[in-house]
Amino acid sequence: MLFLALLVALAIDSGRLYGTAFFRISVFLPYAVPAVVATLMWGFMYGTRFGLIGNINEAFGISLPDPLSPDLVLASIGNIVTWEFVGYNMLILYSALKVVNPSLYEAAALDGAGQLRIIWAIKLPALRGALLIATIFSIIGSFQLFNEPSILKTIAPNSVTTYFTPNYYAYSLSFAGQQFNYSATVAIVMGIITMIVAYLVQLRGMRKAV
Numbered sequence: 001m002l003f004l005a006l007l008v009a010l011a012i013d014s015g016r017l018y019g020t021a022f023f024r025i026s027v028f029l030p031y032a033v034p035a036v037v038a039t040l041m042w043g044f045m046y047g048t049r050f051g052l053i054g055n056i057n058e059a060f061g062i063s064l065p066d067p068l069s070p071d072l073v074l075a076s077i078g079n080i081v082t083w084e085f086v087g088y089n090m091l092i093l094y095s096a097l098k099v100v101n102p103s104l105y106e107a108a109a110l111d112g113a114g115q116l117r118i119i120w121a122i123k124l125p126a127l128r129g130a131l132l133i134a135t136i137f138s139i140i141g142s143f144q145l146f147n148e149p150s151i152l153k154t155i156a157p158n159s160v161t162t163y164f165t166p167n168y169y170a171y172s173l174s175f176a177g178q179q180f181n182y183s184a185t186v187a188i189v190m191g192i193i194t195m196i197v198a199y200l201v202q203l204r205g206m207r208k209a210v
Contacts, residue, residue, distance in 0.1 A: 001082045002134055005089035010119060013097040028087035035084065035147040042080045043155045068156035077148045089134045096130035097123060132205035136198045143194040146171065166190045
């Protein structure tokens with residue numbers, strides 16, 4: 001997700017795209033779609049009996065793998081989350097690129113630096129702080145994953161278990177198993193782990209910056 005967001009931000013900042021404004025808003029628009037709506041939409045497309053995959057199989061007489069099978073459901077959820085948040089992370093990275101002094105690009109061009117060299121020597125170092133922030137947000141979001149598996153469970157009950165993600169596990173313990181103390185313990189532990197991991201990533205990023 002961060003890699004795609006970085007590529008899109010660099011492409012938009014290059015100024016060589018036709019219809020840059022339209023491209024930028026098109027990439028960002030999925031972030032405006034609520035997670036529940038996005039999951040229902042993709043869940044319909046993933047359907048092998050009633051959705052896009054099923055229609056393709058029927059139209060071409062083929063048998064595509066079921067995206068909601070136990071082996072592929074995690075990748076399918078990853079695709080949904082990536083589709084939702086590439087634009088959000090792109091905006092963070094693109095905003096960081098816009099504050100770079102244009103004179104640096106001009107000086108590099110006068111020295112004979114090509115676009116790849118400018119990206120490596122100027123743009124990527126300028127994006128270090130923004131990439132750190134985006135990475136921390138992505139880690140926190142990964143630990144908070146709940147909407148996508150909880151909605152897809154109704155479509156693929158054999159693929160999404162009650163312990164598919166920590167948040168969904170805590171929810172299942174509390175509202176389905178009535179184990180409120182156990183659920184609260186899981187939630188507290190996950191909150192502590194999330195804070196520790198986010199802090200370690202931030203600490204490592206700050207050391208590299210120094």
